[in-house]
Structure formats: structure tokens, C-alpha cells
Amino acid sequence: SQKIEQNSEALNIQEGKTATLTCNYTNYSPAYLQWYRQDPGRGPVFLLLIRENEKEKRKERLKVTFDTTLKQSLFHITASQPADSATYLCALPWMDSSYKLIFGSGTRLLVRP
């Protein structure tokens, strides 16, 4: 069955540094991968989508890479700020249906001022 793994340990970094979060998946090749941000007590907010034929996607201080050979996506936040502190979730479509998304358990990012 499909599995998504994100580092369950919180990532604690100094303001101004680059945060790098990892999403690993197994057992199939998705057409795309999505990243969401979730703040406490709120629903996830869509950030970026990267397709299987794209190696990298950027949006302002965010960068996502997608390595279909390693079955891994990396999510980078450059020049991190305390306001970037949140939980970041990756999501993939289920192999048997594009209507269903499977989410990782998320990685909590803490940016110290």
C-alpha cells in the first residue's frame, strides 16, 4: 500500500537560515505532489504543487524539488522567519484514484528569532 513519511521530529532553526523538510513515499509514482501549511487550530493551506515532470518549483521564499527516482520531495524555506513556524504537510494522490489525497503526518517547523 502507499506510504508517505515525513520527519515526525520538529525542526528547530534560527531565523534567517534555510529550513529543509523531507517527504518520502513508497510503492508508486504519483503524477504530482502537494505541500500544505497548517497552523494550530486551523485547516491546512495549499502552498505549492509540483508535477512528476518538474524537478523544481519556486514561489517567493519557497522551493520544492521532486525526485521520482528517490521517491522524495524536499521543501525549502529560505531566509526563514518566526512567522514561518507551523506544521508542513505533503500530500499525494492515491494510486487508484486522483480524487483522493493521502497526507503525510507533517513536520513541525519552529523558527527562533
Added chain:
Amino acid sequence: DAGVTQSPTHLIKTRGQQVTLRCSPKSGHDTVSWYQQALGQGPQFIFQYYEEEERQRGNFPDRFSGHQFPNYSSELNVNALLLGDSALYLCASSLKTGGENIQYFGAGTRLSVL
């Protein structure tokens, strides 16, 4: 432009009771998905409604049912509540353009089963 709205925000029930959660999608969206999110976990897909029909379902028992109305709003019903049903229930709306299924989430309903 109103985003996805859910009601109520919090709910406390006892085991065996039934609950109904409500969701209004983002303006212009025609598809509604429901997710269950346990503490410290990612959202788990329950089902998706499109054109008032359940289009896809996750690994949830039949105690979980839903409905979509002609105005695209939706309800999630859970019967015979168990302690393990305590979670944040998220509604998300979307448009299936380009097959990318980007989800726009509401703030969720926090359900506590005692």
C-alpha cells in the same frame, strides 16, 4: 470571496450518539471532501462528493455517511460514536481542473466523544 466555512467549531458528544457536521464550499467550487485529523497526524480522507453523489471513499466504516446539496454544501454524519472518533474534522472544497485536486480547507470542527 468567502472561503470554506464549517459549523459548528466545537462539539462534545457521548458514545453511541450521532453527530452532523456542516460545510459550505468556497464560492465557485463544486466538489467537497471530508477528512479526519487525529492529534499529531495528517488529515485522513473520508469521502468526496461531487454532483450530489459520493464519488470516492476512504477506509472508513459505514457509520460515516455524507450528503451534498444542490448548492454544493455538504454534511458529514457519524452514527454510533466511539471514543476513537474524537478528532478534528476538516472539510475541503476543490475544482477538478487539470486533475490536480488542490484542496481548500475550512478551519474544521473539533469533535470530542466522551
